[in-house]
Amino acid sequence: MLAREVRILFRKEWRQLVRSRGAMLTALLLPIILLVIVPGLQMLGMKTGAAKPVNLPPGVTLPPGMRELVDDPVAMMRAMMVPFIALGGLIVPSVTASYILITERESRTLELLVALPVRVGQILLAKLLALLALASLVTLVLFSVDAVLILGLGIGSPGYVLALLAVLLTSLTFSTTSALLVSLLARDFRTANNINGLLIGPTILVCFVVTLVVPGPYLSSLLLAALFAVGSGAATFVAMKVVTFERLLR
């Protein structure tokens, strides 16, 4: 059960997020492209007969994650959905966190909150929850479109959809916790964006490497989900170590 103060602060954060066109636009635009438009068009393309078996030259060997492609052209779609879903989960929180935390610091409005009868941890928790709520709402709604397409077009099984959902949820958690950490470390928007770039760039690379190296989308999804879960734990641990109000108020 959340403390009364956290619920009140959450409502404030949510109201501010919904009123912020910039935050809403960035929270919606990229995920729509990554989670709906790109995979949706590919899936529809697959089913219009454009997909053909891969004709490999003799002696060329595909990486483990792509081997199914020789027998089943839809396997490529299934494999590539994994990093796309992960990207969708990674991007929303990192962008929104910059707004929700760093704007408050840059505009010195945190001083107003500190003056009220709330604890520092409650302020941060309300922000974190608002961040998670927006990111989950956006990505889960968009993911449901993917799920309908995957199941409706026969591209994957319900188990495959669940594996993708695990990737989405863990990537969301990882991105939220690391975004919190970045927002605590960065002094301004530019630094936050730079650190986010440094963090998300290699993460995206890891997603594609896992997709290529690990055989089958089930296994690659589960491995990525596990990696994101470990990353979330690490980011939370470090954030708890560095989270002091001195850092937020400086």
Place this chain on the structure above:
Amino acid sequence: MPGAGCKAGPAWYVRREWEDGRLAPNEHVPLEVSSVTKVYPGGVQALDQVSFRISPGERACLLGPNGAGKTTLIRLLTGALRPSSGRVSLFGLGVEDPGFLQAKRRVGIVPQSPGMYRDLTVDDFLQLVRDLYGSGNIPEVVEAFGLAPFRTRRMAELSGGMQRRLSMAAALVSSPEVLLLDEPTVGLDPVATREVHTFLRKVMPGRTVLLCTHNLAEAEALCESAVILRQGKVLLHERIATLRQRIQPVLVLRATQGPERLAEALTGQGLAFTHEAEAVLVHVADAAAQAPGLLRHLLGAGLDVYECRVVTPSLEDLFLDVVGANDARA
């Protein structure tokens, strides 16, 4: 409790009759700082073994040169920072105590020139404040602080003076017993400063107040005691009236014959005096008793004395005396 012992008038304008700082049974000191040391990450020591307590009904100002640790102390009192050692408490409860928020609800805090939300209106913010305090009358403070025409305006769109009024209105929504004011007039023009002083004069009586300020005239006009900090240490905590007794009043004398002739006539009277431009400043223990005799002596010596007035030491003089002129950039 808010509202106890109030006379007629709005809730935020409560007046209470305190018993000269004495505590009732089971009553805790509103603000207490005990042996507090604060060292920031990086090793910067802001406070060193600071101790003082503000009694119920006391109106104290927190003075000190830049870097003395005033803002750190206010942040410790609000619970935003935690001391490296020692204890800070509101009504006997420290930030680590489960009931700390209950104690904080009895304190209204006006932060030092805070930022204003671009996406919240005045009403949104006051509603948030009331929800967090759990009580309060928004229409009353809106009316009292002249915010009625601005209720639907975004906070960041208010002028500096109106923003400061909003901060004070927010601090008074729940009619708290204690007010913590962190430089409430810094950065305001003279008109807005005067407005803030007028509001403060209305709301301070009957409340326990700690006013952190750089403006010594403001502190003198609004407070009755002073806590002076320097280099993270409390130099003193005394009533301003008691502090005044530390410095003798000065008798300012001017004569048409000039300060040199005045000085000549004063020599041999057993008084310490100094020159300042065209005047001679005579340090006297009891101006009312000594001035008439001195004036008669000077007139008898043929001097045309056209000015003879007593100057009592201001808080600025007291501050300079305590802190030392070299550090007195308060």
